[in-house]
Amino acid sequence: MALDLIIIYAAPMVGIWAAYMVTRKRREAHSAAKFTAAREAGLLEPASLHPVIDPAKCIGCGSCVRACPEGDIIGLIGGKASLVEPSHCIGHGACEVVCPVNAITLVFGTETRGVDIPNVAEDFQTNVPGIYIAGELGGMGLVRNAIEQGRQAIDSIRKVTRTGDRQMLDVVIVGCGPAGLSASLAAMQHKLRSVTVEQDSLGGTVAHFPRGKLVMTAPFTLPLVGKFNIRELSKEELIGFFMNIVRKTRLKINLGERVESVARAPNGFEVRTTRSTYRTRSVLLTIGRRGTPRRLDVPGEDQTKVVYRLIDPEQYRGQHVLVVGGGDAALEAACSVAEQPGTTVTLSHRSGSFNRAKLKNRERVDEMRQSGRLNVLFHSTIRQVEPDAVEIEADGSAQRLRNQAVIVCAGGILPTSFLESMGIEVETKYGTA
Ligand SMILES: Cc1cc2nc3c(=O)[nH]c(=O)nc-3n(C[C@H](O)[C@H](O)[C@H](O)COP(=O)(O)OP(=O)(O)OC[C@H]3O[C@@H](n4cnc5c(N)ncnc54)[C@H](O)[C@@H]3O)c2cc1C
Numbered sequence: 001m002a003l004d005l006i007i008i009y010a011a012p013m014v015g016i017w018a019a020y021m022v023t024r025k026r027r028e029a030h031s032a033a034k035f036t037a038a039r040e041a042g043l044l045e046p047a048s049l050h051p052v053i054d055p056a057k058c059i060g061c062g063s064c065v066r067a068c069p070e071g072d073i074i075g076l077i078g079g080k081a082s083l084v085e086p087s088h089c090i091g092h093g094a095c096e097v098v099c100p101v102n103a104i105t106l107v108f109g110t111e112t113r114g115v116d117i118p119n120v121a122e123d124f125q126t127n128v129p130g131i132y133i134a135g136e137l138g139g140m141g142l143v144r145n146a147i148e149q150g151r152q153a154i155d156s157i158r159k160v161t162r163t164g165d166r167q168m169l170d171v172v173i174v175g176c177g178p179a180g181l182s183a184s185l186a187a188m189q190h191k192l193r194s195v196t197v198e199q200d201s202l203g204g205t206v207a208h209f210p211r212g213k214l215v216m217t218a219p220f221t222l223p224l225v226g227k228f229n230i231r232e233l234s235k236e237e238l239i240g241f242f243m244n245i246v247r248k249t250r251l252k253i254n255l256g257e258r259v260e261s262v263a264r265a266p267n268g269f270e271v272r273t274t275r276s277t278y279r280t281r282s283v284l285l286t287i288g289r290r291g292t293p294r295r296l297d298v299p300g301e302d303q304t305k306v307v308y309r310l311i312d313p314e315q316y317r318g319q320h321v322l323v324v325g326g327g328d329a330a331l332e333a334a335c336s337v338a339e340q341p342g343t344t345v346t347l348s349h350r351s352g353s354f355n356r357a358k359l360k361n362r363e364r365v366d367e368m369r370q371s372g373r374l375n376v377l378f379h380s381t382i383r384q385v386e387p388d389a390v391e392i393e394a395d396g397s398a399q400r401l402r403n404q405a406v407i408v409c410a411g412g413i414l415p416t417s418f419l420e421s422m423g424i425e426v427e428t429k430y431g432t433a
Pocket residue numbers: 090134135136137140141142143144146174175176177178179180197198199200201203204205206209214215216217257258259260286287288289290291292
């Protein structure tokens with residue numbers, strides 16, 4: 001009788017435990033496969049702030065795995081939490097908050113890949129008095145943090161008294177991602193004389209998310225607008241929200257204008273851009289960490305058909321497209337556009353091989369070349385971009401190709417050298433907080 005009772009009560013528990021173990025084993029195998037794929041693709045370096053997990057403390061509860069809003073970034077392998085897709089981590093930090101045994105520390109960079117973080121004081125001022133930094137450039141990523149910091153930085157700037165010089169601006173805001181937008185609204189709210197300059201389009205990094213990407217955010221407050229409580233929305237909805245605000249508040253943003261230098265001038269700074277020169281008593285850098293894409297510097301490059309990043313391959317269906325560059329970004333862009341129906345794609349590279357790119361991408365390019373889906377021009381240089389064509393010099397002879405779109409993937413100029421040119425100190429972090 002007693003044995004019967006034990007069997008009756010124990011059997012379901014054993015069943016539940018066995019089902020749990022099977023599911024857990026399957027999940028661990030899935031995580032291990034993801035990690036192997038990331039290692040083979042050479043994608044083991046997180047871009048910025050990311051968790052480091054102490055295996056001696058981890059009890060394998062999986063809270064961090066469930067807490068990460070980006071999905072499969074952390075997984076359990078061998079009963080311990082591991083970063084399985086490090087390069088996809090964007091530093092939400094939700095894992096650190098939920099870990100019951102404090103096994104997670106958030107750090108910048110790794111032992112092999114340093115991350116440059118500028119020295120910024122609590123009032124967002126750098127070591128150069130009058131130059132301020134807010135948003136992801138200062139090390140604090142995420143949309144909400146950028147918005148909060150943009151507003152707070154303007155609060156600090158407005159406390160500094162104005163000069164009597166009416167020709168002088170109070171602040172030039174460089175970049176109009178979430179931090180720059182929030183700062184620009186705050187400057188408007190406090191009636192500061194300000195100019196916002198954005199080299200690309202409104203929204204910063206958000207505008208470059210893949211189509212339909214779900215943006216996870218915490219509530220934030222935008223100056224002149226108020227509280228924003230939605231926690232999950234698509235990239236398109238967030239950009240639409242930003243555009244609506246700009247329209248309603250009549251905020252002026254100089255889009256397509258890049259700041260090239262910031263130099264000391266009497267009582268402040270001289271900010272030189274691709275279109276103008278501004279005199280200002282302070283500068284707020286909200287330029288993020290993506291840097292400035294390297295340009296071709298050829299006639300016709302300012303046409304809207306020339307872009308510096310592939311966002312949506314489908315938009316090129318049926319078009320004649322030129323991709324410029326020899327790194328992974330160029331090879332991936334060329335192949336994914338060439339896979340779209342009706343496209344004619346040429347990949348132009350100034351040297352004679354793609355030896356900087358990963359093997360997987362080189363093999364994909366070879367396959368597409370052989371099947372006639374992709375035309376590759378080695379030792380080639382773009383001479384001119386015309387409305388419906390491009391002029392290219394390849395192996396010493398000039399060619400004119402029909403063209404409707406140019407995607408330049410020639411790398412970028414990282415913010416560090418820009419900051420150093422202004423005298424701002426940066427510290428390289430190798431896996432430290
Ligand atoms: C793939 C991916 C997914 C992400 N998902 C999320 C998410 O779900 N939730 C979340 O909260 N965060 C997410 N993030 C992080 C978030 O996008 C950034 O933290 C945030 O955009 C930082 O805002 P920012 O204003 O500081 O900089 P950015 O958004 O990078 O904006 C900087 C702007 O400055 C401009 N600029 C740079 N140099 C110059 C110059 N010299 N002159 C003029 N303009 C210049 C740039 O063109 C850019 O528009 C994600 C990031 C990535 C890469």
